[in-house]
Amino acid sequence: xxxxxxxxxxxxxxxxxxxxxxxxxxxxxxxxxxxxxxxxxxxxxxxxxxxxxxxxxxxxxxxxxxxxxxxxxxxxxxxxxxxxxxxxxxxxxxxxxxxxxxxxxxxxxxxxxxxxxxxxxxxxxxxxxxxxxxxxxxxxxxxxxxxxxxxxxxxxxxxxxxxxxxxxxxxxxxxxxxxxxxxxxxxxxxxxxxxxxxxxxxxxxxxxxxxxxxxxxxxxxxxxxxxxxxxxxxxxxxxxxxxxxxxxxxxxxxxxxxxxxxxxxxxxxxxxx
DNA sequence: CCTTGAACCTGCGGGC
DNA sequence: TGCCCGCAGGTTCAAG
Numbered sequence: 001x002x003x004x005x006x007x008x009x010x011x012x013x014x015x016x017x018x019x020x021x022x023x024x025x026x027x028x029x030x031x032x033x034x035x036x037x038x039x040x041x042x043x044x045x046x047x048x049x050x051x052x053x054x055x056x057x058x059x060x061x062x063x064x065x066x067x068x069x070x071x072x073x074x075x076x077x078x079x080x081x082x083x084x085x086x087x088x089x090x091x092x093x094x095x096x097x098x099x100x101x102x103x104x105x106x107x108x109x110x111x112x113x114x115x116x117x118x119x120x121x122x123x124x125x126x127x128x129x130x131x132x133x134x135x136x137x138x139x140x141x142x143x144x145x146x147x148x149x150x151x152x153x154x155x156x157x158x159x160x161x162x163x164x165x166x167x168x169x170x171x172x173x174x175x176x177x178x179x180x181x182x183x184x185x186x187x188x189x190x191x192x193x194x195x196x197x198x199x200x201x202x203x204x205x206x207x208x209x210x211x212x213x214x215x216x217x218x219x220x221x222x223x224x225x226x227x228x229x230x231x232x233x234x235x236x237x238x239x240x241x242x243x244x245x246x247x248x249x250x251x252x253x254x255x256x257x258x259x260x261x262x263x264x265x266x267x268x269x270x271x272x273x
Numbered sequence: 274c275c276t277t278g279a280a281c282c283t284g285c286g287g288g289c
Numbered sequence: 290t291g292c293c294c295g296c297a298g299g300t301t302c303a304a305g
Binding site: 002003006034058073074075076077078111113114115163165172173174175219263264 | 296297298299300301
């Protein structure tokens, strides 16, 4: 899944193809993904121009010329692919978007954990999907005092707290492990025990790892591909994720894998406290 | 309110 | 070769 850096990369890749272009045709090849496509989705977007493409949390937003906003989430394995229209359809190509200029984009999502829906500009902030989200980690609103306050009293592990989109958005399973390693904080530490001093290290670590990943064009696991079809290469820069048994890049201790909330965590038990 | 666990769905790699 | 198992980037819902 695309975490914040991958979604950001997808947005940037779609920008030159979609922004300013009119949607000539939008085809839904099934009736739902994680949630049903809403009534009128295709009709609402067809014939309208995409004025601006933006990321909010891990969602892609298409701001249309008529006050509507298309909302897309890539789930765990979703991809937006810019293709030659002559390319044969593949399994799991669920949504096809064709612009007036003839460009074609296919939303492919094998696991169907993604979604596509729409709302209006006026209803965007209070939309069910966005109403309870925390701040964007790349913004000024996400800082050490804020994080300490958000974690106050929480007994859950810091790793799980970082995955909680109500606290801060955009961080997923890979970057949670990576940020905690960079900050020297154990993923098992109770969230409420993260002091201001530790948060002053963790917050910049989160911003930096996300920024580094964006600069590298995102990570690519078995599924993630940039809209251009190129692979992101940040996975080569992972320090602990997926590296159980390999030496910690800081102290050479073997990286440990553990399970938290039914998901893998990777960390160094020596230099992360 | 918080925390935990299960559920959604498909594909892939490893072990036998 | 084929089958079974575990695992995979996220979110949401129910239950305690």
